[in-house]
Amino acid sequence: MSLTELAFKLNAHTSAEDTRFDAVLSANGVLEVSCSNNEEFPINIVKTDTQLLAITPLFNLAEVQADKVDELNKELLFISPAIPLSSVGRQGDTYILFGAMALDTIFENIVHELEVQAENTLDVLQAVEPLLL
Amino acid sequence: MGILKNILTAVRGGASEVGEAIVDVNAVRILEQEIRDAESAIGKAKQSLTSLKASEIKLKREIHVAQSDIGDYESKAVQALDAGNEALAVEVAERIAELESDTAEKTAEHSSLSAQVNKINSMIRQREKTIQKNSRELEKIKTVEQLQKATSTMSTNFAATNASDHRVSKALDRVKKKQANWEDRMEAGEWMAEEENNDDLDNKLKAAGIGANSSAGASSVLERLKKQSGQ
Numbered sequence: 001m002s003l004t005e006l007a008f009k010l011n012a013h014t015s016a017e018d019t020r021f022d023a024v025l026s027a028n029g030v031l032e033v034s035c036s037n038n039e040e041f042p043i044n045i046v047k048t049d050t051q052l053l054a055i056t057p058l059f060n061l062a063e064v065q066a067d068k069v070d071e072l073n074k075e076l077l078f079i080s081p082a083i084p085l086s087s088v089g090r091q092g093d094t095y096i097l098f099g100a101m102a103l104d105t106i107f108e109n110i111v112h113e114l115e116v117q118a119e120n121t122l123d124v125l126q127a128v129e130p131l132l133l
Numbered sequence: 134m135g136i137l138k139n140i141l142t143a144v145r146g147g148a149s150e151v152g153e154a155i156v157d158v159n160a161v162r163i164l165e166q167e168i169r170d171a172e173s174a175i176g177k178a179k180q181s182l183t184s185l186k187a188s189e190i191k192l193k194r195e196i197h198v199a200q201s202d203i204g205d206y207e208s209k210a211v212q213a214l215d216a217g218n219e220a221l222a223v224e225v226a227e228r229i230a231e232l233e234s235d236t237a238e239k240t241a242e243h244s245s246l247s248a249q250v251n252k253i254n255s256m257i258r259q260r261e262k263t264i265q266k267n268s269r270e271l272e273k274i275k276t277v278e279q280l281q282k283a284t285s286t287m288s289t290n291f292a293a294t295n296a297s298d299h300r301v302s303k304a305l306d307r308v309k310k311k312q313a314n315w316e317d318r319m320e321a322g323e324w325m326a327e328e329e330n331n332d333d334l335d336n337k338l339k340a341a342g343i344g345a346n347s348s349a350g351a352s353s354v355l356e357r358l359k360k361q362s363g364q
Contacts, residue, residue: 028282029282030282030283038308039308039311040304040305040307040308041304044283044284045283046279046280046282046283047279048272048275048276048279049271049272049275050272051276053276053279053280053283055280055283055284057283057284058301059300059301063300063301091280091281091284092281092284094284096280096284098280122305122308125301125304125305126305129301129302129305132299132301132302133299
């Protein structure tokens with residue numbers, strides 16, 4: 001499924017949990033998806049030759065209390081295995097939450113992944129909020 | 134080549150800024166070229182393999198025919214000897230020797246061809262491994278590139294807002310408020326549905342003539358007033 005097709009289907013879809021999606025494909029080929037259960041932290045979807053990557057940028061290194069960076073990194077490493085379907089990582093100075101799906105993942109499972117990722121984002125941010133500025 | 138090691142080296146070297154290529158473009162080109170070269174080599178190898186295999190099968194068939202002919206002539210030579218025809222037996226023996234010599238040559242050639250076929254098969258497998266390995270490496274590079282692309286959009290937004298101004302906390306508060314509003318609306322919806330159910334029950338009771346006194350209306354009031362005035 002192309003990202004254009006995925007955007008079209010997401011915009012017309014309401015999930016069983018009553019989640020709606022606003023999906024916009026940017027000029028540089030990134031599909032930005034806002035889930036109604038967490039509109040503040042959109043999910044960026046990109047496609048490689050073998051997988052769909054769903055990435056939620058969480059915060060920048062500059063937003064972490066300077067003396068708490070090590071603690072934050074340890075906490076993220078610790079909670080990462082406990083987050084369903086998603087992992088946390090860092091891309092440049094940006095901390096991210098991400099999930100990967102095979103290219104032949106069916107639409108319903110993509111929707112599920114996005115819903116869960118939107119919820120995971122809130123869980124992770126609430127967990128590490130005391131370490132942020 | 135451990136591409137992940139290269140990526141980390143690039144990051145340690147400071148290639149972590151948004152928009153900066155974390156992986157050398159040349160490395161990607163080299164990997165892609167290696168994959169194309171390996172695919173091309175496999176294509177050529179498969180063509181020559183087909184031709185060699187055909188020769189190998191043909192030789193094997195000829196060897197079998199010659200061995201069968203040798204057996205046949207040996208039987209005929211014995212028959213000639215039994216009949217006391219030594220001269221004919223010698224002639225047959227000479228033919229057998231020719232066939233055996235020819236078979237020996239073909240057998241050697243067949244062994245050589247078999248070895249070549251095995252060698253090419255092994256080369257194809259090796260090239261296929263190279264393709265798979267390079268494809269996996271390339272996928273890692275592309276994943277990092279795509280991650281960088283997907284992250285850069287939002288990172289620009291981070292920079293536009295004041296990063297030190299409790300951006301995450303404020304965003305979380307807004308989400309919590311929205312969720313609270315949603316829960317309030319859900320609760321209101323449930324209350325409304327319950328009220329409507331109660332109305333339904335009252336209507337059913339009224340229709341059944343139960344508890345209808347309270348809504349008897351003006352006629353019952355007039356009746357009561359008449360009784361009070363003694364009429």
